[in-house]
Structures are given as structure tokens and as C-alpha cells.
Amino acid sequence: LYVTDYIKSYIGIFSKDGEFIKKFGKEHLDSPYDLCLSKEYLFVTDESSIVKFSKSGEYLQSSNCDGQVLGICIFLQSVYVCDHLRKVDVFDLDLIHIKSFGQKCLKRPRSV
Secondary structure, rough: OOOEEEOOOHHHHOOOOOEEEEEEEEEEEEEEOEEOOOOOOEEEEOOOEEEEEEEOOOEEEEOOOOEEEEEEEEEEOOEOOOOEEEEEEEEOOOEEEEEOOOOEEEEEEEOO
């Protein structure tokens, strides 16, 4: 189980019984908000960026976004991120921006 700690700026890993295993990411995160897992990677929204880690916690890369990024999910090998600036951004698994949508109808998207 992966948990973001917004105040302490890290990701915690817990067992299914709630036992703390380890923490990571403090040197790469400011205020982690949300996370999601693909088959191979962990993606974390952090202020105005998306940060990609291995499932064991190794930092791999990050991508800056226009505004504050909040909710994140993976669907059909694409990463969807709610950008507080009235849109949803879509990235591939290498964090290359594909497209944005919702600019004309969303006001404050938080979760996707």
C-alpha cells in the first residue's frame, strides 16, 4: 500500500496489515498529493509536476505542468492528471504530453 504524505513530503509503503515498510521520495517531492500505479511504475502528483518512480521507490523522471496538479489515474496506457487550471492533461507513460481537454467546461477539477 502506497500513501502520500503531503506535509512530510514523501511516499510511505505499508503492508496489507498496516505495518510501515519504508518511505521514499523526499528529495524529489515538495507536497505529494495523489498517486497511481501502472504495471511497472508509480506516478505521483506534486504541486505543478508529475513524478515517476519505480515501484521500489527509485526516482525515474518528472514532468512540469501548467498549473497545480491534483488527481491522477492511468487508463489504457495513458496518465490522466487534473490540472487546477480547468483542464485534464493526458500523458503517455514516459510523461510526454499528448493532449488536454475540458478547458471549456471544467472549473476546478480535482480527481479523475
